[in-house]
Amino acid sequence: MNRQDWTRQLLVPSVLSLALIIVSPATSLNSDESYLFGLQTDVLNPGTTEEYMHYMFPSNSTDYLTSVTLCIRIRILQYREIVPFFSYAYSDLYDNAFLTYQNGPEMQFYYNDLKESSGLGLHVDGSLGGWHHTCLVFEHPSFKLYFDGELISEGKLGGTNGIIPLNGSLYIGQEQDRFNGGTDPTQTISGYVSQMNIWNYALNNGTIRDIASCAVNLRGNVLSTDVDEFDTPGVEKTVIPVRKLCTDDSAFVIIPMERYLTEALVFCNLVNTSVYIPPNTDMNIKLYEDSFQFKNACDSKSYRRLLLGATDEETEGTWNNVKTGKPITYSAWGPGEPNSGANDNCLVLRNDMPFWGDLECAARHCFPCGRAAHDFVFVRGLCRPVEHQIRFIIDGYVNNRPYFRGYYGMAIYSTGGTGWLFKDTMTNMTIATAHLHQPEDYPIGRTIWEVEETYCSFAPGETMELGLSSCTTDQYMCSDGSCVPRDVRCNLREDCRDGSDESNCGIVAFTGRYASHRPPPGQTFKDKLYIFPHVHLVRFSKIDDIQLAFYMEYEVHLAWTDRNLKFKNIKDEEAKNKLSESEVESIWTPEVDFLNVNDGLLKSLKSGVYARKTGDPDPPLFNDVKMDTVYQPQNVSLVQKNFYSGSFSCNFGLFKYPFDTQICSVLIKLDSADTSVITFSNATVRYSGLINLPKYTVQNIVVDLSESVGYAVMEVKFQLERRWxxxxxxxxxxxxxxxxxxxxxxxxxxxxxxxxxxxxxxxxxxxxxxxxxxxxxxxxxxxxxxxxxxxxxxxxxxxxxxxxxxxxxxLPENGDSSSAVKSVMRVSPVGEPPLFREAWLxxxxxxxxxxxxxxxxxxxxxxxxxxxxxxxx
The missing domain is CATH 1.20.58.390 (Neurotransmitter-gated ion-channel transmembrane domain)
Structure with missing residues (x-):
């Protein structure tokens, strides 16, 4: 098939279709067509009051409205201070007789100069760039607000005046602060408008739903942009089939750098898009025609130009979308394609005709990224008041490179080579510039920018870090822009491909001046600081009766709250929150002294300071480019853990040996300051060693708090009952x-x-x-x-x-008859039995x-x- 053939086959129907869409304003409309008005669609230029749609009712008109329905279909390209849909005034006093506008994602409206949407919370942010239909129905004193055919609010009007004279000035895309004037360039529309209609009666729910879904094209009996002539200076006016107003065609941008399919998938994913596949013939031809501007960068020696997002590698013969894994529903294969069986598994757009072919996935080509209207990225590091204002989309080209367009007038685009520019298009001010390492690099992920104009807290000549990614506040943005769960930050494992989640993992965040030589205050600056001690007796290594001492290994944990610090990325497991040596040296830590150490035999085996989570973190800050999880001081306790081995004297009482029970103790004095500044509280103790030692049984371990010469003392007491x-x-x-x-x-x-x-x-x-x-x-x-x-x-x-x-x-034995002895030693008293009377000693x-x-x-x-x-x- 030659060029004439495919031109005749595809371009002629396309041209005829475009001819139906883009016609002269004088052309009469069919019932299935409407006018499309483009107001300030060049989003890189500041807002202006010179482009608008204006209709002036006859000044001598005596008509008025008591019941009215106002509907308009709008596609917003860029948010500004406010985005006015329509503004009707019939005097300077009633300059907001009808005013409907969108303030970011919030819908607001006035009726007879009274704001009726206050407190309603009309959140209508579907996305930027999509078509949305809005209807307001007023039957004084009631109102109803419809968005995309659905009733989102209804209620009673606050004002008493229900009459609207039809002798005023109506602006579409501008907000008038006085009758027929007082417009503001920051309060204008950048986008497309169609089907603005006014009826002098209330439409019912079903009719509004049919209009919103493009099932009917009902035109207003009071005013209609399809019927009445508006003053439209600077406005692009075209004709569009009504069905197109309810079909959001997918958008795409071509990335003019050659990559493998896997690399293309990564890049598109980083900007919250996917490798594009045209869904129909019109978009296929548009992609082919747009690709000609990148002919020099993307055409290789073969006939292939762009990689598309489908393969048949896993299901030979069935081409599936690489993002969803589902078969594609539209195809535009060229003559003889696909032609290489199992060898060629990737889809490409040819450069000689708008048809597809297949090739080996090992080939590198340019590629398009496709996005829906709701696909956006965030630029963090700005000082915007609401998260909605840091949203950007990749859209269009500047200097033959795709650029990033902000929801609220910001833009990031290439200046050629490695240079990039960050600009506020509403004020036409260049905020900062950046120079990347390679000409093909994009400012995705974390990038250092040089400030050109005063912005936020940055002065010209300073540097600021911005982070561009699709990561939400529940995720952590890696340096390359990829996203990982927020809780993997600083978990000692590299979850980011570049390992950036394990960099700058400090726990302590200093706030203002910090004095490491003195204890922090208690709950208030006048309160003493409470230290919560815990003693872990690990084991008794020896009990020496001779030296009146015992040898043991133990841990002393001292917990406190430092209200002069904040903390970052605290884990549930305390052991993962160890402060670095430099952090420990920079903060205040308590000092203790052991009063009954025997012969100075005390050795510190191990020490460290840990952070213990005691509460919830602060809500994520959407402007925070570092995306750390921050904890307030009251939600984190610092715990100093010291592991000792030492000998302590004990006054053994041996009176009942070996049935004695000894009462021994370890005396710990808080040596940092006296009790007017710092003291112990809620002490606990635990013993994890053997209960039955070789000579003793350990019993009744308790801890007592006291005071000695103005300093807090903790005594850990226990009984040693001798095993007898x-x-x-x-x-x-x-x-x-x-x-x-x-x-x-x-x-x-x-x-x-x-x-x-x-x-x-x-x-x-x-x-x-x-x-x-x-x-x-x-x-x-x-x-x-x-x-x-x-x-x-x-x-x-x-x-x-x-x-x-x-x-x-x-003495004599029995039978000795010595009379001398008998006379002297006889002891038998009178009255005893004869046996004893006759006994002899x-x-x-x-x-x-x-x-x-x-x-x-x-x-x-x-x-x-x-x-x-x-x-x-």
Whole structure:
């Protein structure tokens, strides 16, 4: 097929179609056509009062309106201070008899010079660049407001005057502040207007819905832009089929740089668009014709010019949209195309005719990005009062490069080469310029700009950082403009392709002057600062009875609120919020002293300061180019964690050894300032080590707060109950056995004195040796301990046995008839039984008495008293 063939096949119908659309204003309209008016459509020029639509009713008219319906269809290209739809005045006093306008995304209207939309919250922002139909119905004292055929508000009018004379001045696209004048270039329309109609009665809901959906083309019986002649200086007037007013054709821009399809997908995604596929013949021809301006940049040696957004790589033969994965509904294959089977899987637009072909996806070509009316990006770093004002769209070309057009008169476009310009088109002022690294680069993501004119808080010659991306405030913008979830910022993993989410991850944000040498204030500047301590006892490494000390490892956590700081990107997990060394050095941290350290044996093993989230972050700031999550000081606590290993003295009370319980403590003094400035509060303690130590059982761990010489002191107390079971086996049981051996010697026959003497002496020596061994394992004390009393008793008891043995050796045995002895030693008193009257003091009798009565009685009495003293009853 040659050029004449495809021209005849496609361009002739297209030209005929355009001929129906663009005709002379004098041409009469069919019922399915309307006039299209373009007012100030060059969005790169400032607003002007020289372009408008104006209709003057006869000044001598006596007609008036009591019920009225006003409808207009508008396609806004750019927001300004206000975007007036129509403004009707019949005197200077009633310069807003009818006034409907859009203030950003909010709809406002006046009736008889009274603003009736106050407090209604009429949010009607569908998008910029799309057709929208608005109708106002007034039946005094009631009103109804319709947007795109749907009733969005109704109510009662506040004014008492319901009559509107038809002898005034009507402006479309300008707001008049006085009768037939007082226009303002910042209060004008930049866009297209069609089907402005006025009826002298109230249209019903169904009729308005049909007009809005282009099902009918009802013209006003009072005024209609399709019937009445308006004064239209500077306005483009054309004819358009009514159906086109309800069809938003997709928009596209051609990116004149060669890229692989995967790279093209990334680029279009960064500007909130997708690689374009023409949806119909008209748009296919328009894309082909627009591509000729980039012929030199985009034409390679082959016949291919533009990559389109479809492939059949995964479903051979079925071409699917690479964004949605759905089959394309329109195709314009060239002769013999597609022609390479499984080898060529990417779609291209030819450069010799408006048809498609296929090619290998490894080829690099220029590409178009297509967007719907609601596809926009944000430019952050500006000082705009509302988020709506930082929206931009990629649209059109300046210096053969696509440019970014703001909703409110800003523009970012190429100046050629690596230069880019940021301009306020409403004031025709260049705000800043930037120079990128490569000529093909775009200012997507974070870019440093040089300020040319005073803007926000920036002075000429300074630099400011702007961020252009599609990222919402719930997302984080990477340096290249890509978006990741906001909560992955500074999570120690690179979620951005360029790793920028892990850069500048400082936690502390200083506010104004900061004094790191003094404590921050409490809840108010006059209140003391409260430190909330927590002590974590990790383990006891040694308990030394001799040195009266214990060795342990523990953590001290000190939490406080620093009201002179703000914080960024705080995670739920406290361990992920560690401050850097430089941040720790720059802020105030509490100092503590340990009052009962033993011989200075204290070592800091590890330290760090962490941020603990205690509340919610501030709402995201849409102007913030850094897009950090910011927390106010009351929603974050700083926690200083120090891990120590140390030896602490403890006053061991050994009177009841080995059945003693020691009360030991760690004394921590807050040494930063006295209690008038800073103090402890709500202290807690936790022990995670073994409860049963080799010698002791850890019990009753508590923490007390007190004050010492004006400084706050925290005392962590615990009980060490000695584990006595082994000591009973190694001390008491052997001594009882030794006592038993001594006692047994009382049963040895009297003639065997040598055996009795050796056994008791040996027992005494063994008992003393055991006593000496036990005593050497205890600290020296000036007081007598219960264990000493036990050993003293045992030694004394064995010693007494030895004395008995020696004494008995000098007494007669049974049967001795010495009269001298009998006369002297007789002890049987009168009245006793005959057996005792005849008894004589002999060695056998003494032995029997001691072993049967005396020894058990003494041992029983002593043990009773001893154990009662131990138990404490």
């Amino acid at each position: 079971s082994l000591l009973v086996l190694t001390i008491f049981l052997p001594t009882i056995l030794l006592i038993g051996i001594g006692y047994v010697t009382l049963f040895i026959k009297l003639p065997a004195f040598q055996v009795r003497a050796i056994m008791t002496l040996t027992t005494l020596l063994v008992l003393y040796t055991l006593f000496n061994q036990v005593s050497s394992g205890l600290p020296d004390t000036a007081y007598i301990k219960m264990i000493d009393i036990w050993f003293f008793f045992c030694i004394f008891l064995i010693f007494s046995v030895i004395i008995v043995h020696i004494a008995v050796e000098h 002999t060695g056998t009798w003494v032995m029997k008495t001691i072993r049967i009565f005396v020894f058990p009685f003494i041992f029983f009495i002593f043990n009773t008293v001893f154990w009662i003293s131990i138990i404490g009853v």
